[in-house]
Amino acid sequence: MVSLGTIVLILSTVLCIHALSGHGLIGCQAGTSCSQVLGSRWSFLLGSIPVSALAMGAYTALLLCILYFDRLEPDLQRFTGRIMLVIAGAVFGSAIWFIRLQKSMIHAFCPYCMTAHFLGMVLALLVFIWCIRRGVTLRALHFGIGLVLAIALAVLQALTTPRTLSERGFVQEELPSFTTSELPVIGKSDAPTVITLLFDWQCSHCRHIHLMLPDVVRELHDSVAFICCPVSLSQECNPYVPYGTDLFAGSCDLMRMGLALWRTDRSAFLEYETWFLGRALPSVAEAGEKARELVPDLESALQDPWIDSCTLKALELFGRTSVNGKAAIPRFIYGGRWLVPDADDAPSLAALIRSFAQ
Numbered sequence: 001m002v003s004l005g006t007i008v009l010i011l012s013t014v015l016c017i018h019a020l021s022g023h024g025l026i027g028c029q030a031g032t033s034c035s036q037v038l039g040s041r042w043s044f045l046l047g048s049i050p051v052s053a054l055a056m057g058a059y060t061a062l063l064l065c066i067l068y069f070d071r072l073e074p075d076l077q078r079f080t081g082r083i084m085l086v087i088a089g090a091v092f093g094s095a096i097w098f099i100r101l102q103k104s105m106i107h108a109f110c111p112y113c114m115t116a117h118f119l120g121m122v123l124a125l126l127v128f129i130w131c132i133r134r135g136v137t138l139r140a141l142h143f144g145i146g147l148v149l150a151i152a153l154a155v156l157q158a159l160t161t162p163r164t165l166s167e168r169g170f171v172q173e174e175l176p177s178f179t180t181s182e183l184p185v186i187g188k189s190d191a192p193t194v195i196t197l198l199f200d201w202q203c204s205h206c207r208h209i210h211l212m213l214p215d216v217v218r219e220l221h222d223s224v225a226f227i228c229c230p231v232s233l234s235q236e237c238n239p240y241v242p243y244g245t246d247l248f249a250g251s252c253d254l255m256r257m258g259l260a261l262w263r264t265d266r267s268a269f270l271e272y273e274t275w276f277l278g279r280a281l282p283s284v285a286e287a288g289e290k291a292r293e294l295v296p297d298l299e300s301a302l303q304d305p306w307i308d309s310c311t312l313k314a315l316e317l318f319g320r321t322s323v324n325g326k327a328a329i330p331r332f333i334y335g336g337r338w339l340v341p342d343a344d345d346a347p348s349l350a351a352l353i354r355s356f357a358q
Contacts (some may be wrong), residue, residue, distance in 0.1 A: 187225030287353020
């Protein structure tokens with residue numbers, strides 16, 4: 001149990017450090033489901049406390065109880081055993097809650113988190129068995145108290161975590177704009193409200209929001225349409241991205257390939273988009289192979305000067321709606337207003353869009 005508890009504690013500590021510092025994890029680069037989970041607002045309690053910090057406290061307490069149990073007086077052993085059962089119940093119930101969150105709310109799974117949850121559940125069961133062998137009484141009662149605490153945590157998080165979250169801004173000067181004939185559109189091109197969406201093909205949150213947009217259009221009864229404007233968050237081509245580790249390496253190539261496909265063969269672009277968004281994030285090489293399969297003369301298509309012109313306009317639009325060097329996307333732009341949304345589902349996003357564009 002000590003070894004297992006130590007492993008889970010180390011995992012929880014790594015996740016907590018990541019939540020507080022934002023430092024990347026191996027295999028958790030931008031665009032992955034791991035990044036989507038760890039970057040979700042559900043990874044915090046009350047908006048500021050990493051849930052992994054709570055796990056760190058629970059596993060530290062369990063380890064200390066296990067290590068020092070045999071050194072305690074009999075009365076303290078009984079008390080400590082019951083405390084261990086409460087913590088074990090809380091760990092077990094919390095693991096179930098966070099697995100459900102990933103499945104039902106975030107729609108993505110983090111391998112680090114899932115490993116920690118699975119090992120935590122195993123550890124909780126081992127603690128329960130260990131307490132049986134040590135003769136700790138009222139085992140089911142105290143384990144049940146822990147489950148009740150886990151339910152309380154789930155209720156608190158559900159009540160305090162907003163279904164939508166956004167960062168908004170306004171720009172006084174006139175911004176570059178695109179028409180519905182220039183770029184792909186979700187919704188009717190003659191809709192009374194046309195919003196430009198800036199997105200990066202590798203951005204997991206962009207993919208999540210992008211897939212909601214057809215439902216958002218239906219929720220708003222075709223009164224809104226979205227011009228889908230690709231922009232890269234890679235420092236390779238975007239001078240407005242803050243200096244640091246390039247988490248979106250290769251997205252410049254993906255941006256240009258998408259534009260080339262759209263410019264050359266729109267039906268091929270739609271097939272490419274469906275393929276790209278309907279799977280785990282493909283590599284740049286895989287995306288290139290698919291693009292060349294759809295448009296064999298892709299290299300010639302990439303030489304179109306329109307691609308450079310469109311890219312420069314998109315980057316300018318991105319730069320002029322970025323505040324204090326923040327490079328957050330997806331970003332909706334309507335007139336001089338911009339919005340970086342986060343929503344659990346299409347109705348919530350539709351409500352956010354309605355308030356943004358009114």
